[in-house]
Amino acid sequence: xxxxxxxxxxxxxxxxxxxxxxxxxxxxxxxxxxxxxxxxxxxxxxxxxxxxxxxxxxxxxxxxxxxxxxxxxxxxxxxxxxxxxxxxxxxxxxxxxxxxxxxxxxxxxxxxxxxxxxxxxxxxxxxxxxxxxxxxxxxxxxxxxxxxxxxxxxxxxxxxxxxxxxxxxxxxxxxxxxxxxxxxxxxxxxxxxxxxxxxxxxxxxxxxxxxxxxxxxxxxxxxxxxxxxxxxxxxxxxxxxxxxxxxxxxxxxxxxxxxxxxxxxxxxxxxxxxxxxxxxxxxxxxxxxxxxxxxxxxxxxxxxxxxxxxxxxxxxxxxxxxxxxxxxxxxxxxxxxxxxxxxxxxxxxxxxxxxxxxxxxxxxxxxxxxxxxxxxxxxxxxxxxxxxxxxxxxxxxxxxxxxxxxxxxxxxxxx
Amino acid sequence: xxxxxxxxxxxxxxxxxxxxxxxxxxxxxxxxxxxxxxxxxxxxxxxxxxxxxxxxxxxxxxxxxxxxxxxxxxxxxxxxxxxxxxxxxxxxxxxxxxxxxxxxxxxxxxxxxxxxxxxxxxxxxxxxxxxxxxxxxxxxxxxxxxxxxxxxxxxxxxxxxxxxxxxxxxxxxxxxxxxxxxxxxxxxxxxxxxxxxxxxxxxxxxxxxxxxxxxxxxxxxxxxxxxxxxxxxxxxxxxxxxxxxxxxxxxxxxxxxxxxxxxxxxxxxxxxxxxxxxxxxxxxxxxxxxxxxxxxxxxxxxxxxxxxxxxxxxxxxxxxxxxxxxxxxxxxxxxxxxxxxxxxxxxxxxxxxxxxxxxxxxxxxxxxxxxxxxxxxxxxxxxxxxxxxxxxxxxxxxxxxxxxxxxxxxxxxxxxxxxxxxxx
Numbered sequence: 131x132x133x134x135x136x137x138x139x140x141x142x143x144x145x146x147x148x149x150x151x152x153x154x155x156x157x158x159x160x161x162x163x164x165x166x167x168x169x170x171x172x173x174x175x176x177x178x179x180x181x182x183x184x185x186x187x188x189x190x191x192x193x194x195x196x197x198x199x200x201x202x203x204x205x206x207x208x209x210x211x212x213x214x215x216x217x218x219x220x221x222x223x224x225x226x227x228x229x230x231x232x233x234x235x236x237x238x239x240x241x242x243x244x245x246x247x248x249x250x251x252x253x254x255x256x257x258x259x260x261x262x263x264x265x266x267x268x269x270x271x272x273x274x275x276x277x278x279x280x281x282x283x284x285x286x287x288x289x290x291x292x293x294x295x296x297x298x299x300x301x302x303x304x305x306x307x308x309x310x311x312x313x314x315x316x317x318x319x320x321x322x323x324x325x326x327x328x329x330x331x332x333x334x335x336x337x338x339x340x341x342x343x344x345x346x347x348x349x350x351x352x353x354x355x356x357x358x359x360x361x362x363x364x365x366x367x368x369x370x371x372x373x374x375x376x377x378x379x380x381x382x383x384x385x386x387x388x389x390x391x392x393x394x395x396x397x398x399x400x401x402x403x404x405x406x407x408x409x410x411x412x413x414x415x416x417x418x419x420x421x422x423x424x425x426x427x428x429x430x431x432x433x434x435x436x437x438x439x440x441x442x443x444x445x446x447x448x449x450x451x452x453x454x455x456x457x458x459x460x461x462x463x464x465x466x467x468x469x470x471x472x473x474x475x476x477x478x479x480x481x482x483x484x485x486x487x488x489x490x491x492x493x494x495x496x497x498x499x500x501x502x503x504x505x506x507x508x509x510x511x512x513x514x515x516x517x518x519x520x521x522x523x524x525x526x527x528x529x530x531x532x533x534x535x536x537x538x539x540x541x542x543x544x545x
Numbered sequence: 546x547x548x549x550x551x552x553x554x555x556x557x558x559x560x561x562x563x564x565x566x567x568x569x570x571x572x573x574x575x576x577x578x579x580x581x582x583x584x585x586x587x588x589x590x591x592x593x594x595x596x597x598x599x600x601x602x603x604x605x606x607x608x609x610x611x612x613x614x615x616x617x618x619x620x621x622x623x624x625x626x627x628x629x630x631x632x633x634x635x636x637x638x639x640x641x642x643x644x645x646x647x648x649x650x651x652x653x654x655x656x657x658x659x660x661x662x663x664x665x666x667x668x669x670x671x672x673x674x675x676x677x678x679x680x681x682x683x684x685x686x687x688x689x690x691x692x693x694x695x696x697x698x699x700x701x702x703x704x705x706x707x708x709x710x711x712x713x714x715x716x717x718x719x720x721x722x723x724x725x726x727x728x729x730x731x732x733x734x735x736x737x738x739x740x741x742x743x744x745x746x747x748x749x750x751x752x753x754x755x756x757x758x759x760x761x762x763x764x765x766x767x768x769x770x771x772x773x774x775x776x777x778x779x780x781x782x783x784x785x786x787x788x789x790x791x792x793x794x795x796x797x798x799x800x801x802x803x804x805x806x807x808x809x810x811x812x813x814x815x816x817x818x819x820x821x822x823x824x825x826x827x828x829x830x831x832x833x834x835x836x837x838x839x840x841x842x843x844x845x846x847x848x849x850x851x852x853x854x855x856x857x858x859x860x861x862x863x864x865x866x867x868x869x870x871x872x873x874x875x876x877x878x879x880x881x882x883x884x885x886x887x888x889x890x891x892x893x894x895x896x897x898x899x900x901x902x903x904x905x906x907x908x909x910x911x912x913x914x915x916x917x918x919x920x921x922x923x924x925x926x927x928x929x930x931x932x933x934x935x936x937x938x939x940x941x942x943x944x945x946x947x948x949x950x951x952x953x954x955x956x957x958x959x960x961x962x963x964x965x966x967x968x969x
Contacts, residue, residue, distance in 0.1 A: 254829020
């Protein structure tokens with residue numbers, strides 16, 4: 131498949147990536163700046179999220195409302211989010227509106243007002259969102275799982291912790307933005323109907339003279355206990371399991387994600403077949419691959435009524451333990467077919483592609499072509515996946531449950 | 546982009562929006578049946594049947610179906626609503642025939658006793674899952690009150706009791722009556738080989754026996770909304786926030802004002818940049834305050850959804866009422882209209898370039914109205930909407946005043962209102 135990928139690095143360190151998708155009328159752009167939640171600092175969990183919210187509340191002479199009305203009035207679908215590693219500002223639009231949107235994003239990143247009178251509304255918005263997540267059992271169980279499994283602070287919830295968010299002052303927000311919203315480490319990805327030379331010119335004009343330094347390194351702390359039960363008055367008990375696998379930038383991550391896909395990736399996967407189809411134990415059950423740059427986890431999830439939760443956990447653990455040594459060629463073929471098709475269909479969404487090429491650069495320092503990515507899946511064999519599983523059997527599991535009653539968790543799960 | 550149509554002698558209609566440059570093909574069977582077509586004894590049957598369709602046919606096991614979809618690299622799924630049951634797959638174009646054939650064969654499921662018993666457990670888990678999630682049943686209860694004796698009052702999932710009481714024979718009978726070829730649309734979008742699609746349909750669906758299907762619209766029957774406002778409270782002490790769902794009457798799916806109604810609901814209650822957003826969400830007073838218009842064959846409504854602290858909910862609902870009243874009194878001005886027209890147009894262009902998303906416009910539109918609307922048609926319509934159109938909607942269907950409201954959350958029951966306990 132013909133593919134037009136571009137990349138350039140500005141003198142100040144900004145990486146600009148592009149992909150021309152000529153079948154589309156739209157363009158999507160995403161600014162990922164290294165102001166993620168790992169920089170929150172002790173007692174300030176949620177600082178990155180509050181700062182990201184504050185950056186939208188007035189910039190470059192426009193009020194919060196003027197920013198939103200200018201973007202939306204130009205048909206830009208905008209989004210802002212904060213992850214462990216980045217604060218991200220994104221937009222998708224009809225191609226000709228890119229020229230309107232770019233200066234607004236430049237203002238948000240480079241010239242945020244961070245005004246005093248917006249701090250309380252922004253804080254209340256973050257707190258409201260936190261209260262909402264308290265009512266979402268699946269979110270809570272997964273958030274707890276990440277907190278326990280990843281070394282601190284990589285597992286901390288980017289949306290924050292109520293008591294911390296309540297105490298953050300404006301000075302902290304201003305210091306955080308000054309230290310972490312910076313060109314070095316920023317990735318700008320644009321995909322869709324683009325004129326690459328024009329995009330480069332515009333980005334250089336808007337961002338070329340941006341020269342803030344700084345940026346802190348974060349050292350890894352301890353991991354949490356291996357299992358936890360979160361009491362919650364719900365009909366269903368939610369179960370989440372994790373163990374460590376190689377991050378995306380390591381070559382064997384393809385073997386790892388293929389093994390996980392056999393376990394719980396599609397409707398023909400082992401967990402879906404055994405837990406839902408054959409036993410009718412639950413509505414949702416899955417296994418997936420979650421990666422940070424330097425660490426990754428295999429994650430399994432299910433939610434089921436309290437009376438059948440122990441059986442569900444036991445069957446999930448049995449399927450995980452049964453995995454090494456039993457992968458069939460036909461199962462791997464299905465994994466490859468699903469991956470190939472998903473990659474090709476991603477080309478139909480400018481926003482999905484902008485996200486994908488940025489992710490690749492963050493993890494790999496380069497963007498793999500679609501052909502190379504497909505070749506990596508094609509080169510997987512049962513022998514290579516099994517060899518990886520034999521060397522890296524699922525072990526050291528973290529197990530979290532949320533519901534009325536705790537479950538019995540084996541002391542150490544290994545094969 | 547080209548529209549194509551064909552009808553088989555047994556009544557099955559085939560529609561496609563063909564985009565030669567697309568990289569994928571989406572195919573779906575849209576059955577004109579949903580919770581509104583159930584009797585009280587059949588409550589939840591449409592959705593349960595949707596699950597059972599994946600359990601296999603006389604020749605294909607459930608495992609075989611799952612393996613085939615995964616082997617095609619298909620993104621395959623299904624959904625059931627009040628008025629539609631849809632089965633769909635997005636595949637690379639070279640898999641069109643195989644995806645169509647598999648979906649077509651699934652439309653004639655075996656409905657085996659043991660599968661029925663096992664899948665009943667999965668349905669019950671799905672009901673419990675939603676009952677544990679916001680808005681904790683407030684939406685279903687509000688719909689029940691708002692629609693009253695109208696068939697749209699019934700929730701899609703059913704209840705634990707209604708599902709437990711269902712016998713497999715009822716499902717076999719319902720399937721025979723509702724899955725007649727004259728009640729099904731085969732729709733496709735993206736890089737469609739239309740001739741191939743029609744040939745697949747002839748081969749796999751040509752021998753389906755047609756049955757007469759009764760009219761679905763309720764003419765002169767019970768009207769939704771009623772004449773008086775209602776307030777009910779579901780007490781969920783473990784919930785952190787209070788959730789409110791409020792429904793008032795709006796234009797139906799066959800009313801030309803439905804487009805102006807969608808523009809109006811964006812102006813008033815879109816999830817960003819709307820009047821409710823600036824008044825309540827941006828200030829951090831609520832977690833959510835939004836409004837959308839939903840239309841059905843013979844009814845329509847504006848649904849408002851709120852999440853906020855329990856002690857604030859009465860005040861928040863009063864302020865939303867005030868936002869709606871002010872809009873009715875003062876109308877909207879041209880710049881606000883222009884801003885929202887551009888916003889919706891941008892959104893529709895982006896959605897329109899993904900075939901797998903377009904399928905959910907093209908299929909249901911044909912199933913409901915027997916007509917096709919391109920993205921360009923929608924853009925022209927919205928471009929031509931004026932402040933007078935929006936004013937007319939506000940006058941015909943004022944959002945303030947009569948409405949059904951249901952709260953769910955930690956707020957204690959008020960003895961002066963019609964309180965209900967959480968179904969556990």
